[in-house]
Amino acid sequence: MNVMAGPDSGRVKYNASTGDTRLDVSLANLDIKANGNINDFISALGIKYKVPTTDINNLIVDYGFSPSETYMAVSIGSLTNHTITEVADLYKENKSRGWGNVARSMGIKPGSREFHQLKNNVDLDQDNSKKEKGNGKGKNKSKGKDKNKPEKHARD
Secondary structure, three states: OEEOOOOOOOEEEEEEOOOOHHHHEEEEEEEEHHHHHHHHHHHHHHHOOOOHHHHHHHHOOOOOOOOOHHHHHHHHHHHOOOOHHHHHHHHHHHHHHHHHHHHHHHHOOOOOOHHHHHOOOOOOOOOHHHHHHHHOOOOOOOOOOOOOOOOOOOOO
């Protein structure tokens, strides 16, 4: 999916290639929205991931990253405990292989909790913590059972 992103003067053509169509579309939308006010984007990303805005600005200015590329570098770094510079360098070296390859190289497997966090956190304006908490895994499926009552067993 090719997306035109960047300020009106000097648009950046970004090829979203995460391997997940929904994430690619979300990243394309992020580029459009963030380019409307890049300073708000940088601030929101810094707050959400507790990353200094100077580090985020470095990705945009020095690395030439689009907002969506910046989001991916910061988010992957946060989820994998790698620095955003390590993530950005790996992406620049393997850009043709896409973000999906970078995420896998850094330990984020398709379908994993971390992968779903990447997908669900693209909209920086929303608090997606409720989505992430209740995935249903490991929860007690015995709703309504009284632990003090003996269970009824079928007769043989």
